[in-house]
Amino acid sequence: MTLKVYNTAARSLQEFVPLREGEVRVYACGPTIYNHAHIGNFRTFLFFDLVHRHLEYSGYGVQFVMNLTDVDDKVIQAAHEAGSTIEEHTKPFGDTFLADCVSLGVWTVDSYPRATMHIEQMVEFIERLVDKGHAYSAEDGAVYFSIESFPEYGKLKGIDTSTLIAGARVEHDEYDKEDARDFALWKAATEEDEEVGAAWDSPWGRGRPGWHLECSVMSTMQLGDTLDMHLGGEDLVFPHHENEIAQSECATGHPFVRYWMHVKHLFVEGRKMSKSLGNFIRVRELLEEGYDPAAIRHLLISSHYRGELNFTRAGLKASGVAVQRLMDFEARLSQLETADDAEESALPGLAEKVVLDFRSTMDDDFNSAGALGVLFGFVTKVNAELDAKGRVSTSDRDLALGALRSMDTVLGLLEVAQASRVIDDDLSSWVERMIEERAQARASKDFARADEIREELSAKNIVLEDSAEGTRWKVVN
RNA sequence: GGCGCCGUGGCCAAGUGGUAAGGCAGAGGACUGCAAAUCCUUUAUCCCCGGUUCGAAUCCGGGCGGCGCCUCCA
Known part of the structure; x- marks a missing residue:
């Protein structure tokens, strides 16, 4: 190491x-x-x-x-x-x-x-x-x-x-x-x-x-x-x-x-990028165009620093989706309902291993591209384990979450994504009211009204996710 | 001309001697009122030729292709 x-x-x-x-x-x-x-x-x-x-x-x-x-x-x-x-x-x-x-x-x-x-x-x-x-x-x-x-x-x-x-x-x-x-x-x-x-x-x-x-x-x-x-x-x-x-x-x-x-x-x-080609892209422009700063960060660290990196809008879009996957994963873990009588899960083992792998990859000349691979491999394995187990103990959940956040202190992706998605209380309470109304509509099988509400929120970049534990919502960029 | 780098699936990108991570996109499936999220399955003769080796994407030689620095551009 x-x-x-x-x-x-x-x-x-x-x-x-x-x-x-x-x-x-x-x-x-x-x-x-x-x-x-x-x-x-x-x-x-x-x-x-x-x-x-x-x-x-x-x-x-x-x-x-x-x-x-x-x-x-x-x-x-x-x-x-x-x-x-x-x-x-x-x-x-x-x-x-x-x-x-x-x-x-x-x-x-x-x-x-x-x-x-x-x-x-x-x-x-x-x-x-x-x-x-x-x-x-x-x-x-x-x-x-x-x-x-x-x-x-x-x-x-x-x-x-x-x-x-x-x-x-x-x-x-x-x-x-x-x-x-x-x-x-x-x-x-x-x-x-x-x-x-x-x-x-x-x-x-x-x-x-x-x-x-x-x-x-x-x-x-x-x-x-x-x-x-x-x-x-x-x-x-x-x-x-x-x-x-x-x-x-x-x-x-x-x-x-x-x-x-x-x-x-x-x-x-x-x-x-050169003046004669006139293809300078300033960070300001991208942010003003509404690109997620976390996506920019992701794209710029997604290849090794000594290797080539071709910056494209298409790549930026792909990075945005990747960052969202990470955000969804973080949200899933942090909002997970745990059960302390849950059977043993693979989470502690996965969490311990991923951090070791992550460190050694970064230790190898700051291989951020490889480190992202390690991180996303962890995301898939933990998601699969959660799907399989249904419930895990609080400590198992916390170990997984801790590993994720630990790696993010280096990558800074969740950090940036979360900072750019701060929502004010007014919007937040409005969304909660809409979700409540939609829940009633769904309960009475009024799916037309339920979908209408989903559309209305979607127009404001708010996505709803129904699950057994109720409806979650998130802001997407 | 001198010095140096790169060529991995549709796109992006790790791996640098033991038969190919990961992301995005596509297809099929599970789940769902519909979705979303998630999972599963699925797609690579690793630019070409030759050599070394039990074994090479990984080492050596040659070729083809792309590029950088040698100009107070990060």
């Missing part, structure tokens, strides 16, 4: 051993808040959440930090186009991002540092690098990291740095780098930067931090020189994370990250 994670740096599965026993310090590269987050972002953030939840579930003390990038080229450009400052521009997107997280059940993390709040620390960090000979200030007012001073550069991505010069289209001409591969730690302020409030004083004049810097500074500041896990989208492996390693290890003298994990980008309707 040990956690195994795929470490990008090793390009293989490794047993997870944190620096300090029982504690895990995680840093995740969050969004750049220049626009609303899209579902691709959320595949990644939902994976972060799965890691967060599973680590806690496994008994670790977790310190989880996720940055929000509020100053970089994209932010500056967007603010400029909107005629506002970067602060004004990013504020609402930061807010809606956190709101989207709540909608999809992404747990709050310990800290959401923003680059603009750590300019001073970044300047100090650069000074350390300059002092140690890993960085130099250039004529153009920028400060660059010297790749040559860090022979291990390229180890994360597994590339030979010498190929960078020949092959890639490296930034050139307008910069005064000593080596084309060097990257900026500090950039001199342009007129545009000043206009949108993205310029600060520094020993090298007015300017702003390079994008890679914020993560190195904020992560080591809050979590220490060596992080247990660093997470991000696959696009960040190079150069972002490679550069973070270079900066951090040169500044601190310690290994930066023990385990790197990267999430594969998702597709939409079979194609890459």
